[in-house]
Amino acid sequence: MNRKRPAGEANTQLPAAFFDRWRQPFARFLRIEAAGGGALLLATLLALVLSNSPWAPWFLDLWETRVGLGFGSLEFSRSLRDWINDALMTLFFFMVALELKRELVLGELRSPRMAALSIAGALGGMLVPAVFYLALQFGQPGQSGWGIVMATDTAFVIGCLALLGPRIPQSLRIFMLSLAIVDDIGAILVVAIGYSHGFDGIMLALGGLGLVLVRAMALGGMRHLLGYFLIGSGIWLAVDASGIHPTITGVALGLLTPARRWVGDERLYGILSRVIAHPAGDHGSGDTKDRHTLQLAEVAVRESLSPVERLGMALHPWVGFVIMPLFALANAGVSLSLTALGDSVTLAVVVGFVCGKPAGILLFSWLAVRTGLALRPPELGWRLLTGGALLAGIGFTMALFIANLALSGSVLDSAKLGVFLALLVAALAGSTLLMGTSVGQRRPDAG
Template identity: 40%
Template sequence: MVKKIILTPIQKFVKIESSSGILLLLATILALVLANSPFSESYQSLWDYKIGFVTEDFKLNKPLLLWINDGLMAIFFLLIGLEIKREFLIGELNSLKKVAFPLLGALGGIIIPVLFYFVLNDNPETTKGWGIPMATDIAFSLALLKVLGNRVPLSLKVFLTAFAIVDDLGAVLVIALFYSSNIQLMLLGIALLLLVALYLISYLGYYSNFILIFLGIIIWTLFLKSGIHPTLAGILLAFSVPIRQKITTPEFVDNLVEITNNIKKASVSKKPILLKGQISEIDDLGEWTDKYQSPLQNLEHKLHNWVAYLIIPLFAFANSGVVLSSGLDLETALIVNIGICLVLGKSIGISLIIFIAKKIKLIDVPSDISNQQIIGVSFLAGIGFTMAIFIASLAFADSPKYIDSAKIGILIGSIIAAIIGYLILRFKK
């Protein structure tokens, strides 16, 4: 029973992310086709179309592409933040022993690709792209594991999910520290004070989605105007959402039984409406349900499909349209560098540190995970699509040439890493 309670949410998560990965792939292909078709100009001009409002004292008027990258992606980061908080409090990362296996893998998958990047880079103008090969795309990588079916154990999917979340957390810190500029300390200070107020309200036991959304929009705007990338507001807002339940399962069940019995005893109207007593019981049911649900779990559940099936595919559709014509001005060295970092940097970094830690008994690897599977998953970690493109857009914001080169390097590296990882796992002995 306990095993089912723990594994069912993970299985559902994997299923959603796997389906999202397929949709992500279709969105990427469609973007590439449109960008290299007679509709290329219309495709590009769509994302350059400005939306917003301007007054004498305030301006918020941005291209559609930035509304997606700065606005919708903040919701993506909110979900990432909820997942990180849940995993650290009650999930696969809630103890030192549990966190050591994916944490060390994630550290290897962050540090080694960055070292590869610095060693291979010989252009000072592209040095700031070092953060691109850090993160793993959960949706794409889990989609491939889904295709493999029963050939891979659930524990391997949990490992991939856990270290990908740690990777994302590392990428978030890198964005905050290295890819934010011209910081307005007063605006940032106001945003942080509002966050503290939100944390305090949550700590005192009061939580409201309305307050979260209202203050969240203000905090997001303050981050945007302060020079800190506004998607980071999503992560910080997530930490204010409580995970606790106000009532226990037995208490909820007792009240549910009482409400059900009262509804059964009540007179039944022949008209398609409820009687006053029934309305009262339904209201009570709603109140007890709100108390029983964890706000964090409830919000995560509501956001997951929106992020998986709309926000991430839309992000891919908006950002993957690279023109692949022969006359395109590209930085070949950057393409090769990123490709090598994703394929070799990730695979060597993750598998090497895991094998060393396993040898010196620093971690316990689940018995159903073989060394070959660890190597296979370490290659899948080289699928760095969503976060890699996001960081590339920040690192080379003023250089379309380097952005396009980085995107091509990410696409090529991710495809090669996916193929190698899939074949290793597919033909496991």
């Protein structure tokens, strides 16, 4: 005689498996903010070592390998480096735009005055460094590289802040994350406007129609990601053919992604209660009522998170641990030479990041607070803001991205060297200043 056992604690958990013991530690590792920056740093060091080793010719030529499709006389191909910079980096900017959308709709930037502080700092951190750079490079071969010094590298900056731990308040992390996201968006707009070549209005219009279609699909309740992926790929191809840099597609699609969840808590619990109400037993695997209820519950649980949150969680490991390290391997290779340290382009990049970046962030933030446009949290003193502004001089990812578009040859190598030097100086200066400010000793600054 079979007797049903009451549901004990073991029956309220998922079945155990061998790899479960590794799943939670690995998931915690993915959540560590410094991990993405660590992977990026390792890839950068590897690129530098290989590009200055006997394998340098093979390593540098690898990224120039042509990859694509051919149909008779038609060919759609580009170098491996261009596929990474144009296609994979679109996903990076898509994730950046998702994070910005989440902060604006669900996060700390819902308050206009709180958002104004980060936006003002980001604007100053883009404009002033570009002015510093142009002042040193006007009329010289590196003049077109003015956009190199405009953006902050999110992964490295957040990684530095994570390593500082409780020494800094959460408000500084939010300010720096928001600032980095805003000036990443600004930098890709600069790429789209300032570093695109040629223009095809018809293809751009087709891309715009694709965005309208995506918006209509979202308003109509379309939930399947495959449809959005296919339409998004078509938009990318149209924008690429228009002459505008296709990574702008990632920004547009990210900002169009819904930030509100489809299933609220009350509806979710109601659907789950229907699952609990089904009696236990063996009903086979056919088309039964309880099976439909379980399928409904699966959709409800998935849709209890907004698309912005769900896509952000899904993409973050791929962007942080695959796309960004690949980008570093493909773009960070440069032959190091002591003679290049005195090059005017190297100097302009370092000055733009190390001096212009913090000066612009602090000046525009101060003006925004003094005019009443922005609100500065009391615990976020000007000394902390200065340390954060110095860290913002780490511009690795977008700096290399724009450098490859704007410059070439020895001038490009000098710019890359400037980016590396600025990274070291900015990270050391900002971390040292913030490390000297403990939570217990911090007092709100006046102003």
